[in-house]
Amino acid sequence: MSKGTLLYAQSGGVTAVINATASAVIETARARKIKVLAAKNGILGALREELIDTSRLSLAQVRALAHTPGGAFGSCRVKLKSLEADGDKYARLLAVFRAHDVRWFLYNGGNDSADTALKLSQLAEASGYPLTCIGVPKTVDNDLVLTDCCPGFGSAAKYTAVSVAEAALDVAAMAETSTKVFVYEVMGRHAGWLAAAAGLAGKNAAQAPHVILFPEVVYDEATFLAKVKATVASVGYCVVVVSEGLKHANGKFVAESEGSVDAFGHSQLGGVGPLIAATVKDKLGLKVHWTVPDYLQRSARHLASKTDLAHALAVGKAGVEFALKGLNGVMPIIVRTAEKPYRWKIRAEPLRNIANAEKKMPAGFIGKDGYSITAACRRYLEPLVRGEAAMPYAADGLPKHALLKHTMIGKRLPPFKG
Known part of the structure; x- marks a missing residue:
């Protein structure tokens, strides 16, 4: 059995498929005999040492996450500042990681999360702690650079x-x-x-x-x-x-x-x-x-895109694989390789090329009148909404969602004061 623990956290506004990424992370890590903890309410849970033991979830529960919207482990809008300004918080995170032998950290979020993952990877390296940090993409705004699109x-x-x-x-x-x-x-x-x-x-x-x-x-x-x-x-x-x-x-x-x-x-x-x-x-x-x-x-998982679901699962799986390979400070991004038929692949991109940048609509995607989209924009968008991501329904006609009862692991550090 491999030594070390993987910590997964969700950040910012959640999406219809972010839990699918979580599902892929847990299942991929389990196949490698890696223990997975999930931070309760994102980075706050990591700071507070509120960590969920995902090993207590059955395989059926893990797979049910793929058709459940929201953030199964809780998310938060907390942005860490620079290593100098928030040094105590970064130090606390490393202390929590050390206490629970966390060697791989996957932060599932947008631009600010990519920046935090990058800073943590830099701090761990400077501190001599063997930690691999991966930023896993997620945002409904589609504003992360370099990746063709963002899951969600x-x-x-x-x-x-x-x-x-x-x-x-x-x-x-x-x-x-x-x-x-x-x-x-x-x-x-x-x-x-x-x-x-x-x-x-x-x-x-x-x-x-x-x-x-x-x-x-x-x-x-x-x-x-x-x-x-x-x-x-x-x-x-x-x-x-x-x-x-x-x-x-x-x-x-x-x-x-x-x-x-x-x-x-x-x-x-x-x-x-x-x-x-x-x-x-x-x-x-x-x-x-x-x-x-x-x-x-x-949150409309009932109307999710099949393509989007596939993207969400793929970045979760790749995030674990990249982490276990020691690809520190990277993000699994989506690369479009063909238009007709639509094809794509996953590639590792350094977080330093993604953090603190924002992808806006290209001028060529907005009609000359300023009120419409162009044919080029339509060609880009159409593959991303294709397909229906099936989900189970109960006898009462409502969707079946994974409603988890979390088991927290014991704390080993003094309470966080911040």
């Missing part, structure tokens, strides 16, 4: 495109005597990938969405209202998709809440959908409905 995005994209297409049929049916404009808000602080995914719902200018407001395109109210008015006149109704990260020319978010920031220090966005809807109603006098799906975008 494909399913959120599929949910968005399907929801917009179905809502558009509803609006079209009622437009003669009721709603003329429907506004659908999507996630995406700086990158408009989910907004773009909504574009898959329509194949021509007459089909919804008629207007997409990207964070990469400066919001011009007059031009936007003219577009909405013209669409209602020609089509009979207008479906607008707006990214939460929509900005004014001065760089300020349209929906920014004054003086409010989240745990990562980002401005708290207050709901751009209702604001855009109110603008249309007040300025054009049209009847408007709006929706903010919010968490529904990232």
